Amino acid sequence: MSKKDRRKVLARIWGTPTSRDIDFIDEGNEIVVASSSKGIVAWWLQIFQAVYPNIKYLEKGDVIKLKPTVDVSVKLNKTTRLMRITGKGHWRWFVDNFEQLLDEGNNEAETLSTADSSENSVTRYLQLDKDDALVQDLLDQIPEGGGIMQNDYIMRLWKSLLDDWFGVGAIVYVVTPRIDSERLFQMMLLMLRNKGTGFGVTLVTPTKTTDGEKFAKVMDMTKRRLKEVKVLAPSGHQKRLVSDVKVQWALDSLTIVHEDFSTNFIAAYKDDEAEVLTTTAHFHKSHFHFNLKDNVCYNRLPTNDLKRNYLLPLNVTSNIF
Structure with missing residues (x-):
């Protein structure tokens, strides 16, 4: 072998x-x-x-x-x-x-x-505690019917919602025409932090963006980041944040679907209930590293409506029925 x-x-x-x-x-x-x-x-x-x-x-x-x-x-x-x-x-x-x-x-x-979250190096690196109240507080800041929000708020909500959905074992979708290695890296860390809950996750993104950026290159950069980032161990020595086995698990646990589109949303469902956060912000440094403002809208809906109205139009069908 x-x-x-x-x-x-x-x-x-x-x-x-x-x-x-x-x-x-x-x-x-x-x-x-x-x-x-x-x-x-x-x-x-x-x-x-x-x-x-x-x-x-x-x-x-x-x-x-x-x-x-x-x-x-x-x-x-x-x-x-x-x-x-x-x-x-x-x-x-x-x-x-x-x-x-x-x-x-x-x-x-x-x-x-x-368990052991206080000692988990991934948890410390993300600086993201399990806090259901925080997720709801962030959602409560979105005006009824949606509104324009700051880039740092959108990033916090993006991470918090994904962490919450992974944590309850939901089926999660991240849909964006542009994702950079930092956002993909953070998503994989959130997956590692919540391993064992039974979640599923699918990333829907084009093979190449309109400006020529190839997803394969983004994935290669993410793998390098996963292998190169180090943290301070309790012994005082530097150690890798993510081992080869954990990197392999994250890669094997992520389903990737390539489609061409221009919308952005993250969504999740469990049983008959679903949630979706739509935004004009790409999950990319071009939106999160600059003081941009984007539309944000959050909705709860039946799972069948999420599948019919959000996933089927993007030809995301193989893993939802």
């Missing part, structure tokens, strides 16, 4: 809902499971003992060693909070069993999507 195929497998498993902030690093001869969560080692021990009732472990210094099968060794480090999975059968065991371990860890969790 190629490194990319292994990364896609790890990304799928990482997408399992978890009550702790974890990450995977594929070292070839071992899989490293990292976490900044306090008490993570005790959490893992509790999970292993529940899934493997007869398992025994050896503790030497800061390292705890377990053997879930004869050809797999698991080492937990109480100082670094790393789990190292090694042995001849480590890959097959991880693929076949790790989701079960994560599911077991969720059994006693009060919440999955927002």
Whole structure:
């Protein structure tokens, strides 16, 4: 199996809902499971003992060693909070069993999507707390029937609504004839922040804008940004904001539809209820990095009306019926 195929497998498993902030690093001869969560080692021990009732472990210094099968060794480090999975059968065991371990860890969790948010580097980077009142306060600023709003307000509302919709597991659509790498980067961070809620997201945008900007180039720039942005770790060292596995998960979780049009809106539905925010602002630096003013209108409507009046005219049909 190629490194990319292994990364896609790890990304799928990482997408399992978890009550702790974890990450995977594929070292070839071992899989490293990292976490900044306090008490993570005790959490893992509790999970292993529940899934493997007869398992025994050896503790030497800061390292705890377990053997879930004869050809797999698991080492937990109480100082670094790393789990190292090694042995001849480590890959097959991880693929076949790790989701079960994560599911077991969720059994006693009060919440999955927002747990550990105070320690999550993506959450800190976005500087966006889960606050339903904030979303409603922003919506309340839109005059009845819509109105003209400032660029910074539109950006805050755009991020807050997407975060809210991802957080409740809605089916989300981002429709714009122009999107830049910064907005796409932020959207993917919001996806990562809300992994495990069961949301779906589709970006509808042309393959090339009227001024010749190719979406493929925007996507390449976004991938580089995802891989290059670093944040300060609790240890005081710089670390990547988004790992390769998380980048892969975000890419695999985003559906892209190419159509030619000139409208802008974000929308979401769950069950029979839908919301749509329409605006004249492109989701692009040309609107958000300058002191521009644009029309904004927000509506709640039945899901069937959203599909019929907003999505079908753009030929977005393959994933809505």
